[in-house]
Amino acid sequence: MDLGIRGKRALVCASSKGLGRGCAEALAEAGADLVMNARGAEALGAAAEKIRTAHGVDVTTVAADITSADGRERVLAACGKIDILVNNAGGPPPGMWHDWEREDFIAALDANMLAPIALIKALVPDMMERGWGRVVNITSQSVRAPIAVLGLSNAARTGLTGYVAGTSRQVAAAGVTINNLLPGIHATDRADSLDGGVAKAEGISLEEARARREATIPVRRYGTPQEFGAACAFLCSQHAGFIVGQNFLLDGGATNLTV
Ligand code: NAP
Numbered sequence: 001m002d003l004g005i006r007g008k009r010a011l012v013c014a015s016s017k018g019l020g021r022g023c024a025e026a027l028a029e030a031g032a033d034l035v036m037n038a039r040g041a042e043a044l045g046a047a048a049e050k051i052r053t054a055h056g057v058d059v060t061t062v063a064a065d066i067t068s069a070d071g072r073e074r075v076l077a078a079c080g081k082i083d084i085l086v087n088n089a090g091g092p093p094p095g096m097w098h099d100w101e102r103e104d105f106i107a108a109l110d111a112n113m114l115a116p117i118a119l120i121k122a123l124v125p126d127m128m129e130r131g132w133g134r135v136v137n138i139t140s141q142s143v144r145a146p147i148a149v150l151g152l153s154n155a156a157r158t159g160l161t162g163y164v165a166g167t168s169r170q171v172a173a174a175g176v177t178i179n180n181l182l183p184g185i186h187a188t189d190r191a192d193s194l195d196g197g198v199a200k201a202e203g204i205s206l207e208e209a210r211a212r213r214e215a216t217i218p219v220r221r222y223g224t225p226q227e228f229g230a231a232c233a234f235l236c237s238q239h240a241g242f243i244v245g246q247n248f249l250l251d252g253g254a255t256n257l258t259v
Pocket of ligand 1: 013015016017018019021037038039040041043064065066067088089090091092138139140141174182183184185186187188189190238
């Protein structure tokens with residue numbers, strides 16, 4: 001299927017690895033030029049080079065912390081005209097509900113709520129003026145069903161979800177859609193680090209921790225960044241103009257819900 005976004009320009013935040021990388025790859029495959037971002041310059045440069053070679057699109061890289069105002073300023077300065085924004089950043093650390101202090105909440109809100117909102121505010125007005133735009137926020141399955149040890153994530157991401165629910169309906173008339181993708185467990189470094197925590201706490205191997213988690217997922221495996229990226233690219237496509245303010249669970253059926 002031609003996604004109709006050849007020549008569009010996409011900012012994909014936190015995209016040297018994992019789910020962000022999957023989104024960058026899929027958008028490039030559809031012919032979109034990219035601005036890619038991550039903190040580590042080396043992995044970012046390597047990912048960008050692979051994408052340029054594989055898909056022949058223009059790729060600009062900005063090594064910066066997207067959760068800081070200064071980092072966002074540097075990314076935005078390199079952007080030029082942006083048609084597609086994929087918001088992403090690392091997730092907050094796990095812990096217990098009584099352990100977190102104000103600073104921990106502020107850091108989680110900065111990373112997983114206020115950073116994406118700042119980028120929406122910076123880029124959507126121009127998309128509206130040009131009559132076309134797509135925003136996809138990578139959130140988490142924890143928005144639909146809380147994950148107890150990820151209380152900081154539960155809190156920050158539902159805040160973003162509330163903002164998107166209202167905002168998406170205010171900008172849709174100008175041809176701009178905003179939607180959220182809610183990953184369940186996917187095979188990335190983040191999953192390895194979460195499984196590593198379980199392995200340590202329970203005195204089992206990483207493989208055993210992963211096997212136990214896979215057994216709880218109806219498809220009996222982790223998702224892949226490629227599958228995730230394909231869903232993102234579709235939401236960014238010409239075909240998705242009637243999809244507004246939605247939350248899509250990509251979790252292999254793991255969240256036990258009727259609707
Ligand atoms: P990942 O494999 O650890 O990759 C994270 C990517 O983001 C890397 O490219 C990393 O590069 C970049 N990054 C992290 N913090 C950044 C920052 N402050 N500024 C700019 N770039 C940053 O993680 P992932 O699994 O793709 O997860 C992506 C998001 O989805 C996270 O918020 C995670 O919590 C959420 N999520 C993931 C899963 C899952 O199963 N994988 C499930 C639910 C939710 P640098 O380190 O070089 O910056």
